[in-house]
Amino acid sequence: MASNPKNIDKAFIDSSVLIAAAISSAGSARDLIMKALRGELKAIISDLVLEETQRNLTNKASKALPALQLFLEVLNPEVVRPSKTLVLKVAKVVEAKDAPIVAGAISSKADYLVSFDRKHLLQHKKEIETNFKVKVVTPDELIPIFMGMTRKNA
Numbered sequence: 001m002a003s004n005p006k007n008i009d010k011a012f013i014d015s016s017v018l019i020a021a022a023i024s025s026a027g028s029a030r031d032l033i034m035k036a037l038r039g040e041l042k043a044i045i046s047d048l049v050l051e052e053t054q055r056n057l058t059n060k061a062s063k064a065l066p067a068l069q070l071f072l073e074v075l076n077p078e079v080v081r082p083s084k085t086l087v088l089k090v091a092k093v094v095e096a097k098d099a100p101i102v103a104g105a106i107s108s109k110a111d112y113l114v115s116f117d118r119k120h121l122l123q124h125k126k127e128i129e130t131n132f133k134v135k136v137v138t139p140d141e142l143i144p145i146f147m148g149m150t151r152k153n154a
Contacts, residue, residue, distance in 0.1 A: 008039070008040070008041055008042050009041050009042070009111040009112065010041070010042045010044055010108060010109065010110040010111050010112070011032070011036070011041050011042065011043055011044065011110060011111065011112045011113075011114050011142065012044045012045070012046075012101075012104055012105035012108055012110035012112065012113045012114065012134070013032070013033075013043055013044065013045055013049070013077070013114050014049060014101055014113065014114060014115035014116070014117060014121070015049045015052040015053040015056065016115050016116035016117050017029045017032065017114050017115060017116060017139055018033075018045070018049065018053045018068065018071070019053055019056055019057060019061070019064075020116060020139075021033045021067075021071065022053075022057060022061070022064040022065070022067040022068040022071065023057075023061050023064045023067075027139075028138070028139035028140045028142075028143055029116070029139045031139065031143055032114060032139040032142060032143060033071055033075065035143070036075055036077070037071075037074060037075055042078065043075055043077040043078070044077055044078045044079075044080060044104075044105075044108040044110055045077050045078075045079055045080075045104070046079065046080050046081060046082065046100065046101070046104035046108075047079055047080075047081050048100050048101070048104065049101065049104065050072075050079065053068060054068070078108060080104050080107050080108045081104075081107075082100060082103035082104050082106065082107040083103075083107070086103045086106060086107055087099045087100050087103045089103075090102045090103045090106070090132065093124075093127055093128065093131050093132070094120070094121070094124055094127070094128065095120055097120070098117070098120045098121060101113070101115070101121065102121070102128055102132060102134070105132075105134045106132050106134060110134060111134075111135065112134070112135050112136075112137050112142055113128070113134050113135070113136045113137070114137055114138070114139055114142055115136065115137075115138065116138060116139075121136050122136055122138065124136070125137075
Protein backbone atom coordinates (compact mmCIF):
# COMPACT_ATOMS: atom_id res chain seq x y z
CA MET A 1 0.00 0.00 0.00
CA ALA A 2 0.99 3.57 0.50
CA SER A 3 4.42 4.15 1.89
CA ASN A 4 6.09 7.21 3.29
CA PRO A 5 9.73 8.22 3.59
CA LYS A 6 10.31 6.37 6.86
CA ASN A 7 8.38 3.34 5.57
CA ILE A 8 5.97 3.59 8.51
CA ASP A 9 2.39 2.47 8.02
CA LYS A 10 -0.27 5.14 8.02
CA ALA A 11 -3.36 4.73 10.19
CA PHE A 12 -6.45 6.87 9.72
CA ILE A 13 -7.97 7.04 13.19
CA ASP A 14 -11.75 7.27 13.58
CA SER A 15 -13.38 9.31 16.34
CA SER A 16 -14.43 6.15 18.21
CA VAL A 17 -10.76 5.29 18.76
CA LEU A 18 -9.75 8.82 19.76
CA ILE A 19 -12.64 8.98 22.23
CA ALA A 20 -11.72 5.63 23.78
CA ALA A 21 -8.05 6.63 24.05
CA ALA A 22 -8.94 9.94 25.71
CA ILE A 23 -11.36 8.37 28.19
CA SER A 24 -9.30 5.35 29.27
CA SER A 25 -5.64 5.21 30.22
CA ALA A 26 -5.61 1.50 29.34
CA GLY A 27 -6.75 -0.52 26.36
CA SER A 28 -5.95 -0.96 22.71
CA ALA A 29 -7.03 2.54 21.66
CA ARG A 30 -4.59 4.14 24.09
CA ASP A 31 -1.91 1.61 23.07
CA LEU A 32 -2.39 2.62 19.44
CA ILE A 33 -2.02 6.33 20.26
CA MET A 34 1.12 5.54 22.26
CA LYS A 35 2.58 3.67 19.26
CA ALA A 36 1.94 6.75 17.14
CA LEU A 37 3.56 8.98 19.78
CA ARG A 38 6.65 6.74 19.63
CA GLY A 39 6.75 7.08 15.84
CA GLU A 40 5.81 3.46 15.17
CA LEU A 41 2.96 4.53 12.90
CA LYS A 42 1.73 7.74 11.32
CA ALA A 43 -1.60 8.90 12.74
CA ILE A 44 -4.01 10.66 10.42
CA ILE A 45 -7.41 12.19 11.14
CA SER A 46 -9.81 14.37 9.22
CA ASP A 47 -11.34 17.68 10.20
CA LEU A 48 -14.65 15.82 10.60
CA VAL A 49 -13.12 13.22 12.95
CA LEU A 50 -11.62 16.00 15.05
CA GLU A 51 -14.91 17.89 15.21
CA GLU A 52 -16.90 14.74 16.05
CA THR A 53 -14.43 13.68 18.75
CA GLN A 54 -14.42 17.09 20.42
CA ARG A 55 -18.23 17.35 20.28
CA ASN A 56 -18.80 13.88 21.75
CA LEU A 57 -16.26 14.35 24.52
CA THR A 58 -17.68 17.78 25.37
CA ASN A 59 -21.20 16.37 25.60
CA LYS A 60 -20.49 12.99 27.20
CA ALA A 61 -17.05 12.92 28.86
CA SER A 62 -15.70 16.44 29.25
CA LYS A 63 -13.10 15.28 31.79
CA ALA A 64 -11.34 13.49 28.91
CA LEU A 65 -10.89 16.67 26.83
CA PRO A 66 -7.45 17.50 28.35
CA ALA A 67 -6.18 14.03 27.37
CA LEU A 68 -7.41 14.54 23.80
CA GLN A 69 -5.79 17.98 23.66
CA LEU A 70 -2.50 16.55 24.90
CA PHE A 71 -2.61 13.76 22.29
CA LEU A 72 -3.23 16.28 19.54
CA GLU A 73 -0.47 18.65 20.67
CA VAL A 74 2.17 15.95 21.07
CA LEU A 75 1.06 13.68 18.23
CA ASN A 76 0.41 16.49 15.74
CA PRO A 77 -1.51 14.15 13.42
CA GLU A 78 -1.88 14.86 9.74
CA VAL A 79 -5.36 16.35 9.24
CA VAL A 80 -7.00 15.72 5.86
CA ARG A 81 -10.14 17.04 4.21
CA PRO A 82 -11.40 14.66 1.52
CA SER A 83 -12.98 16.12 -1.60
CA LYS A 84 -16.76 16.13 -2.02
CA THR A 85 -16.32 14.10 -5.20
CA LEU A 86 -14.51 11.35 -3.30
CA VAL A 87 -17.10 11.39 -0.49
CA LEU A 88 -19.89 10.94 -3.06
CA LYS A 89 -18.01 8.07 -4.72
CA VAL A 90 -17.55 6.33 -1.36
CA ALA A 91 -21.22 6.88 -0.48
CA LYS A 92 -22.11 4.44 -3.25
CA VAL A 93 -20.46 1.68 -1.19
CA VAL A 94 -21.01 2.69 2.46
CA GLU A 95 -23.70 4.68 4.26
CA ALA A 96 -23.60 8.38 3.44
CA LYS A 97 -22.84 9.41 7.03
CA ASP A 98 -19.75 7.17 7.06
CA ALA A 99 -18.51 8.08 3.58
CA PRO A 100 -16.45 11.08 4.80
CA ILE A 101 -14.56 8.81 7.20
CA VAL A 102 -13.68 6.24 4.53
CA ALA A 103 -12.91 9.07 2.09
CA GLY A 104 -10.54 10.57 4.66
CA ALA A 105 -8.64 7.31 4.88
CA ILE A 106 -8.48 7.07 1.09
CA SER A 107 -7.38 10.66 0.52
CA SER A 108 -4.62 10.30 3.11
CA LYS A 109 -3.40 7.10 1.42
CA ALA A 110 -3.71 5.33 4.77
CA ASP A 111 -2.87 1.67 5.05
CA TYR A 112 -5.49 1.20 7.76
CA LEU A 113 -8.74 2.78 8.87
CA VAL A 114 -8.88 2.13 12.62
CA SER A 115 -12.32 2.17 14.21
CA PHE A 116 -14.56 0.60 16.83
CA ASP A 117 -17.65 1.26 14.67
CA ARG A 118 -18.77 -2.31 14.04
CA LYS A 119 -22.19 -1.40 12.68
CA HIS A 120 -21.11 0.99 9.95
CA LEU A 121 -17.44 0.40 9.15
CA LEU A 122 -16.15 -2.92 10.46
CA GLN A 123 -19.19 -4.79 9.17
CA HIS A 124 -18.33 -3.53 5.67
CA LYS A 125 -14.57 -4.05 5.82
CA LYS A 126 -14.50 -6.40 2.81
CA GLU A 127 -16.40 -3.98 0.57
CA ILE A 128 -14.22 -1.08 1.71
CA GLU A 129 -10.98 -2.97 1.15
CA THR A 130 -12.10 -4.36 -2.21
CA ASN A 131 -13.30 -1.02 -3.55
CA PHE A 132 -10.84 1.39 -1.92
CA LYS A 133 -7.78 -0.66 -0.87
CA VAL A 134 -7.94 0.44 2.78
CA LYS A 135 -7.94 -2.20 5.53
CA VAL A 136 -10.59 -1.54 8.19
CA VAL A 137 -9.44 -2.81 11.59
CA THR A 138 -9.97 -2.31 15.31
CA PRO A 139 -7.03 -1.23 17.47
CA ASP A 140 -7.11 -4.78 18.90
CA GLU A 141 -6.47 -6.14 15.40
CA LEU A 142 -3.82 -3.59 14.45
CA ILE A 143 -1.59 -3.75 17.53
CA PRO A 144 -0.49 -7.39 16.91
CA ILE A 145 0.32 -6.49 13.29
CA PHE A 146 2.73 -3.80 14.48
CA MET A 147 4.18 -6.10 17.13
CA GLY A 148 4.92 -8.62 14.38
CA MET A 149 6.54 -5.92 12.24
CA THR A 150 8.64 -4.74 15.15
CA ARG A 151 9.94 -8.24 15.78
CA LYS A 152 10.68 -8.78 12.07
CA ASN A 153 12.43 -5.43 11.69
CA ALA A 154 14.42 -5.66 14.94
